Amino acid sequence: MSDEVMIGTVSDYFSHIGVAGIDLIDSLKKEDRIHIQGHTTDLMQTVESIQIDxxxxxxxxxxxxxxxxxxxRVRKGDMVFLVP
Incomplete structure (x- = not known):
């Protein structure tokens, strides 16, 4: 995880559509590889869909x-990292 850069935190999770609300502190684009980590969360995936409003x-x-x-499932407060 040493090369990963924190880019935001999870602000909400919408279980019925499987979407995480993320407050960004750095940029994010489609096809980026992200790692979402928290107390009980450890998810690594490629970003396929980003929506604003x-x-x-x-x-x-x-x-x-x-x-x-x-x-x-991800949880409020989970940290979101960009994987190089």
Missing amino acids: RKEVGEASAGQSVGVKVQE
């Missing part, structure tokens, strides 16, 4: 809140 986008910047489709 329910609109699909290819990239998001620091300071934005986004929705990212995730493969497993």
Whole structure:
């Protein structure tokens, strides 16, 4: 995990659609590989979908809140890292 860079935190999880709300402190784009880690969470996946206000986008910047489709349940407060 030493090369991973923290890019945000999970602010919410929408179980009915499998989407994590993430508050970004750095940029994120489609096809980036991310690692979401928390007390009981350890998920690594490629970003396939990013939405801002329910609109699909290819990239998001620091300071934005986004929705990212995730493969497993994540929890509020989980840290999101970019995997090089």
